[in-house]
Each structure stands twice: as C-alpha cells, then as structure tokens.
Amino acid sequence: MEEAHQVTPRTAWVIAKQLPASTDSGGRQRIRAVIDAYAQVFDEVRVVGFDTWPGWREVLPGHVRVHEVAAPRPTPAAVLRASLFAGKWFSAQIHDLLAAGVRSSDVVHVDFPQMAVNVPRDVRIDVLDLHNVESDLVARRLRTEKPLAARVLAPEVARFRRFELATARRARHVTACSRRDQEVLRAAGVGSTFVPNGVSAVSHVPTPPPGRRTALFVGAVDYGPNRAALRWFLDEVWPRVLTRVPDATFLAVGRGLSGAHPRPTGEPDGVEFHSDVAAVDPFYARADVCVVPLLSGGGTKIKLVEALSRGRAVVTTSLGLEGLEEHRSVLRVADGADAFAAALAELFEDPRGAAALGAAAADVARSFSWESAMTPLRDMLSAIRGGNGAEVGH
Structure with a gap:
C-alpha cells in the first residue's frame, strides 16, 4: 500500500x-x-x-x-x-x-x-x-x-x-x-x-386480498433456514390448518423449489409449488396471508418486509420478527405448530380482519424503502x- x-x-x-x-x-x-x-x-x-x-x-x-x-x-x-x-x-x-x-x-x-x-x-x-x-x-x-x-x-x-x-x-x-x-x-x-x-419499491398500490383463503410462502429453499421453515410448515402446520379450514390453499414460491427435496412424503393437499418464477407480484395478488415460519436465521427478514409492503397480513415466528419488533402490532406472531396453525386459520376465517391487518402493514412498510x-x-x-x-x- x-x-x-x-x-x-x-x-x-x-x-x-x-x-x-x-x-x-x-x-x-x-x-x-x-x-x-x-x-x-x-x-x-x-x-x-x-x-x-x-x-x-x-x-x-x-x-x-x-x-x-x-x-x-x-x-x-x-x-x-x-x-x-x-x-x-x-x-x-x-x-x-x-x-x-x-x-x-x-x-x-x-x-x-x-x-x-x-x-x-x-x-x-x-x-x-x-x-x-x-x-x-x-x-x-x-x-x-x-x-x-x-x-x-x-x-x-x-x-x-x-x-x-x-x-x-x-x-x-x-x-x-x-x-x-x-x-x-x-x-x-x-x-x-x-x-x-x-424493501424494493412496489410500483403500484397493493391489491386488496382476494378472500380465497390462500397463504403464501416466498423464499429460496437452497438457503438452509428457508428450507427448514418450509418443511416444518408443510409437515407440522399445514395439516392442522386443513383440519380447521379444509378449502385453504398454500402457495410456495421461490428458487430451488423444483424437485421433491423441499416436500414432505407425498403431495400435500391444497399446495402449489412454483420454482424460479419471473416475478412474485402475481402470487402476492393471489394471497390473503403470507407466512414466514422461520425456526433459524438472523437479521431482519426481507421477505417479511416485502409481504408487509404488499398489504398482506403476515403470520411469523418470534425469530422471523427479529429486527421488526417495534412493528409487532401489524403482525401475528406465533411459535409452535398449534399456535401458528391457529393464527393462520383465524385470519382465513376473518377476511375483513386479515384485510385490515394487511392495510395497517402496508402503512408501516412505506417507511421501509x-x-x-x-x-x-x-x-x-x-x-x-x-x-x-x-x-x-x-
């Protein structure tokens, strides 16, 4: 030097x-x-x-x-x-x-x-x-x-x-x-x-949730914490949700979802996998609730911030909330499969409440550029x- x-x-x-x-x-x-x-x-x-x-x-x-x-x-x-x-x-x-x-x-x-x-x-x-x-x-x-x-x-x-x-x-x-x-x-x-x-700027006003009891997970499953989160959700949470809301749908979107490795044994009911998509906005438009079921990882979860900016109610774990603790009021935080499934089912059963929570989330997310x-x-x-x-x- x-x-x-x-x-x-x-x-x-x-x-x-x-x-x-x-x-x-x-x-x-x-x-x-x-x-x-x-x-x-x-x-x-x-x-x-x-x-x-x-x-x-x-x-x-x-x-x-x-x-x-x-x-x-x-x-x-x-x-x-x-x-x-x-x-x-x-x-x-x-x-x-x-x-x-x-x-x-x-x-x-x-x-x-x-x-x-x-x-x-x-x-x-x-x-x-x-x-x-x-x-x-x-x-x-x-x-x-x-x-x-x-x-x-x-x-x-x-x-x-x-x-x-x-x-x-x-x-x-x-x-x-x-x-x-x-x-x-x-x-x-x-x-x-x-x-x-x-969060990357959203180029349009968030669409209202469609009210079709659809949950969305967005994340690259070649990243270990995302892969573990999806497996846990599909194995432990989603069957409990279907017991209470049998017509519910779950969309899993992200890099590395092609193939069977992120899936549990068999094909879960009501689940769609979309790998390596060109854009995620169409999937947010289909969703009523976003899930961030992280069990490991660190830092502020950008996918959670993105979900808030899209005007969607979010269910996450305490670990998923890290970095956004001051905004807990616009999220549903649940740890454990029973609590997570119950929180998601309650939002499906109360579409007006889910939409109001999403609108509050979008207001908060405007400061997240x-x-x-x-x-x-x-x-x-x-x-x-x-x-x-x-x-x-x-």
Whole structure:
C-alpha cells in the first residue's frame, strides 16, 4: 500500500460475497442498496465479488466499476487462519487485486465478515457490514437442523466466531441490521451502527386480498433456514390448518423449489409449488396471508418486509420478527405448530380482519424503502469522506 496521505478519499472498494445480479435474495438486495449508497458519496466505486451474470452493470451509475470473480478458491492456509466457514470464501484473485489496487486514501467496505479473509493484513477495513452476526447464525442453524453436525463442527464455529469478532474490532466502523445482532456484538465489546434492511419499491398500490383463503410462502429453499421453515410448515402446520379450514390453499414460491427435496412424503393437499418464477407480484395478488415460519436465521427478514409492503397480513415466528419488533402490532406472531396453525386459520376465517391487518402493514412498510434504510450508512460515509475520524457507533 502507498504511504498515508492527508487527502479526501475519492475511491471506495466494496468487497461483496454476492454481486447483485438479481433481487432474488435479501443479501443481494442489501448489497445493491449498499453500492448505491457508496455511489452517492464517492467519485469512484469499485465492487469486487462472486456470482453474477452479464447485464446487471447496466443499471449502475457510470462511476461504479465491477470486478467479477468466478468462484472462491480456498486454500488450507486460509481455512487454518479464518476457520472453515470463512476460509471457504478465499480467493487469491481478490486478495491480489486489493493488495495491488487499494491506496491508503481509499475506503474499504467488507460485506459479510467471511469476505474479510480476502483483505490483505495491511489494508484497513473502514466498514464491516454484518448482514447477521454470522457465527451466531451458523451456530443456531446447526443446532436446529443438524445436532450431530453441530457437535462435530463446534470447534470450527468457535474459530469462526474469533475470526468474526477480530474482524469487527479491526474495522473502523461496524454496521448491523438487527437490534439483536447489536446486542450480541455489544456483549462481545464491539460497538455498531444500526443500518436496517429495506424493501424494493412496489410500483403500484397493493391489491386488496382476494378472500380465497390462500397463504403464501416466498423464499429460496437452497438457503438452509428457508428450507427448514418450509418443511416444518408443510409437515407440522399445514395439516392442522386443513383440519380447521379444509378449502385453504398454500402457495410456495421461490428458487430451488423444483424437485421433491423441499416436500414432505407425498403431495400435500391444497399446495402449489412454483420454482424460479419471473416475478412474485402475481402470487402476492393471489394471497390473503403470507407466512414466514422461520425456526433459524438472523437479521431482519426481507421477505417479511416485502409481504408487509404488499398489504398482506403476515403470520411469523418470534425469530422471523427479529429486527421488526417495534412493528409487532401489524403482525401475528406465533411459535409452535398449534399456535401458528391457529393464527393462520383465524385470519382465513376473518377476511375483513386479515384485510385490515394487511392495510395497517402496508402503512408501516412505506417507511421501509432501501433509500431510507441506508440513511445511517450514507451519513457515516459522508463523515468518512469529509475526514471525520470519529468512530461512528463505537
């Protein structure tokens, strides 16, 4: 790296795990919003990351340059240094690009703590964005889905946590998207700034629910917590709903739903699976209630925010509510199969009440735009750009 200069930073580097080739996941939506925030503050933004397709650059401002890397290529040294969970994201191509290209006056943003494995030791990390406290998320997911794996991988989880917290302490600023994550960080002695998740703008006024007793789940089932949530709902909740509301319909929509892997034994009554759809709006239009039956995961659940913005009543678990606790009044929160089924059945049986709850949700969701959500980050970046060395959030 070049020697330090007292100059105004003009270039920012954004190191992303998922380049925003689409908006089919919450992670992609958030990193796109982060890139937009950097583009509003800096003269040049250089985005480095994995997993994209041609064409998405066309929607970005001209001063955003993209360095696309095909796939991570982990090394034993990276795994030993950062744990299996972070080391698997190592790319010598990214490491060498940063080592050669980042100047001391540049600002470096790391998206997900795992991507810090690619940042050379002598490159300063200015902002670490935690979509979740990842070590906490991994530990909870393993406990929920694979108890044996959790015991076997416990040492790796512990090493990953040490790496994540060391990265957070290395960064000048840390951003978190849920209050729970902030509490976890605070308990570890790490300060953070709250930068919540948002929702992509809805281009039209939400349609009224049709009143046909239809529930909707939207989520990519190649993501472990979504897959576990759908399996639990189909196995444990949906049969209880049908006992009370036998003409109910359930729509499961999302990436990876083709094939039998997300389904329980046999074909559930009243269930439709729609995989890799071009648009989700037609399915929201068919739904009366949206379900977010998460049993694991972390951070604000973007699919829940999207459901609220579509003017639909929502039934979720306490874990699904994380990050949106202050809006509990416009949701139905239920834990356990009996309670979840009862909450959903009650909304089916009271279409006017469900519609009123959805309307209240839509009113709340108007404040959930990504532009609004990124305000704390833009303020932080403006302070950094202006040479303000204060530790925001610490």
